[in-house]
Amino acid sequence: MLNYRPMTHEDVELISHIDRSEYIEKIYRMEDGSVKEIPAGHECGTWDQHHLEELKTRYKEQLSDGGYAYGAFDGDRLAGFGVLANKFRGKNQDQLQVDLMYVSRNYRRQGIGRTLMDELKRQALRRGASYLYVSSTETQSAVNFYTHCGSKVTQEVDPELFELEPEDIHMLIKL
DSSP: OOEEEEEOGGGGGGGGGOOOOEEEEEEEEEETTEEEEEEEEEEEOOOOHHHHHHHHHHHHHHHHTTOEEEEEEETTEEEEEEEEEEEEETTTTOEEEEEEEEEOGGGTTSSHHHHHHHHHHHHHHHTTOSEEEEEEOSBHHHHHHHHHTTEEEOSSOOHHHHHHOTTSEEEEEEO
């Protein structure tokens, strides 16, 4: 049985429990304002040490800036987590970003991601947001997950996030 709880700075090392690996059947690209599907057919491994350290730094920075992290735990093992950034975005300053969202390979398709996302939505509403901004990795599984959570491709792409990850599919979820 999984337990869910807010995460703290002290939980940062648990991120190494996450196995982000997956077989990527398709990816998506934005072309002329619409999403184009592209066959991929390759395995994506989990993080190397360099990327894991970058992820931990990003996690700590978000929490230090007032962000919120929520995790799913199988005993002492982190099975999945999501991070809500604290910086408001958009022309109306009414969007909060889902900065990180990962569920370990062996725990996927059990509703964990949905539970994490529902909590991030509740937190965003409490903070006064009207939308969640999602800069989704271009994989079919990620885009489909966010779409099932209510995301739609946005025409108002955040320039800062686009510059960081131009291949991502930028989406909004109305809260």
